[in-house]
Amino acid sequence: MNLAQRVLERAQAQAGQTAALLAELVRIPSPTGGEGEVAACLRRRMEEAGFEEVRCDGLGNVIGRIGRGRRLLAFDGHLDTVGPGNPENWSFDPYGGEIRDGHVCGRGAADQKGGVAAMVAAGRLLRELGFNRDLSVFFVGSVMEEDCDGLCWKYLIEEEGLRPEAVVSTEPTDGGLYRGQRGRMEIEVDFRGVSAHGSAPERGRNAVYAAARACLAIEALNERLRTDAFLGKGSVTVSRFVSDGPSLCAVPDSARLHLDRRLTAGETRESAVAEIEALVAGEDARVRVLDYLESSWTGRRYGMPKYYPTWSWPEDHPAVACGAAVHRELFGTPPRLGRWTFSTNGVTISGLYGIPTIGYGPGAEAMAHAPDEKIPIADLVRAAAFYALYALRF
Numbered sequence: 379m380n381l382a383q384r385v386l387e388r389a390q391a392q393a394g395q396t397a398a399l400l401a402e403l404v405r406i407p408s409p410t411g412g413e414g415e416v417a418a419c420l421r422r423r424m425e426e427a428g429f430e431e432v433r434c435d436g437l438g439n440v441i442g443r444i445g446r447g448r449r450l451l452a453f454d455g456h457l458d459t460v461g462p463g464n465p466e467n468w469s470f471d472p473y474g475g476e477i478r479d480g481h482v483c484g485r486g487a488a489d490q491k492g493g494v495a496a497m498v499a500a501g502r503l504l505r506e507l508g509f510n511r512d513l514s515v516f517f518v519g520s521v522m523e524e525d526c527d528g529l530c531w532k533y534l535i536e537e538e539g540l541r542p543e544a545v546v547s548t549e550p551t552d553g554g555l556y557r558g559q560r561g562r563m564e565i566e567v568d569f570r571g572v573s574a575h576g577s578a579p580e581r582g583r584n585a586v587y588a589a590a591r592a593c594l595a596i597e598a599l600n601e602r603l604r605t606d607a608f609l610g611k612g613s614v615t616v617s618r619f620v621s622d623g624p625s626l627c628a629v630p631d632s633a634r635l636h637l638d639r640r641l642t643a644g645e646t647r648e649s650a651v652a653e654i655e656a657l658v659a660g661e662d663a664r665v666r667v668l669d670y671l672e673s674s675w676t677g678r679r680y681g682m683p684k685y686y687p688t689w690s691w692p693e694d695h696p697a698v699a700c701g702a703a704v705h706r707e708l709f710g711t712p713p714r715l716g717r718w719t720f721s722t723n724g725v726t727i728s729g730l731y732g733i734p735t736i737g738y739g740p741g742a743e744a745m746a747h748a749p750d751e752k753i754p755i756a757d758l759v760r761a762a763a764f765y766a767l768y769a770l771r772f
């Protein structure tokens with residue numbers, strides 16, 4: 379039996395244990411900023427699995443290590459989940475952690491506690507195989523991803539000094555090997571006008587009209603944004619429009635637009651801001667990128683600008699090629715190479731800090747944030763085997 383077959387067989391032998399761990403994680407609600415209890419559970423389970431070092435950093439990320447080599451490799455899976463939404467859309471308890479028909483069911487099963495459970499299984503597997511390469515493998519259960527993707531890794535890189543050679547994201551990839559995603563940013567545009575009595579609007583300057591002109595220009599801008607063959611088209615949409623003035627019988631003297639901007643290859647914070655500034659030139663308007671600043675479950679206040687850069691790595695990059703080779707070795711076929719539609723922690727790891735990142739995660743991307751979220755146990759087995767063999771081949 380070759381190494382890949384042994385890895386796959388051992389991952390299969392632990393399938394029940396991995397599914398049970400995922401069910402346990404699902405039963406502990408973990409909204410962004412409230413990951414403390416699930417983090418404690420993950421620490422315990424990593425210790426039981428034989429991880430050589432398990433700790434929490436100041437932001438509350440759980441870091442488990444296998445191996446003590448000079449080269450560094452990391453796997454990432456976020457611990458927070460979105461809420462269940464309307465409970466009537468669910469046919470089972472979102473926090474029941476039910477296991478049925480070969481699936482683990484509940485909020486976070488696919489996005490993305492399944493990846494976290496598979497990381498623990500991979501760590502156990504590496505220990506069983508007597509891992510002794512010149513490589514330190516970090517398995518990170520990260521926090522706050524749903525509110526501010528990448529913030530946790532800004533903390534790990536800047537405050538903890540963790541700078542791996544490559545990172546494997548365990549967000550769901552529908553069985554594919556992913557190598558990039560569009561970036562995104564949140565932009566606010568403030569318009570100022572001059573109020574006047576509503577009975578004589580000609581005496582004032584209506585901020586709503588200025589903002590409305592900008593809205594139509596932004597709609598047109600969306601049509602001409604560039605497209606990339608791999609990442610797809612950049613996009614922009616007005617996501618909120620608010621206005622105010624002295625009364626409902628007055629010309630409004632302020633209006634504010636909130637924009638959701640998705641960035642494709644070649645688009646940056648500067649280019650996206652400059653486009654909007656050009657559209658509102660001539661108006662009394664101010665364009666700015668919003669900031670995120672919140673407290674983690676440990677009480678640490680931390681933030682960053684809401685700019686989440688685009689990233690992608692070529693098919694022949696060693697980190698991607700290694701993933702493709704591991705897939706062929708384990709499953710006998712080359713992987714489907716793709717990209718995420720949604721955003722991940724890769725925006726800082728790769729987009730901001732340039733650390734090569736790939737994605738291979740159990741579950742379906744379409745299950746993320748959807749009712750009746752569930753994940754096949756077979757996916758957990760494949761992911762655990764992939765992570766272990768990647769650490770052995772990297």
Ligand SMILES: [Zn+2]
Pocket residue numbers: 456489490523549746
């Ligand atoms: Zn996610």
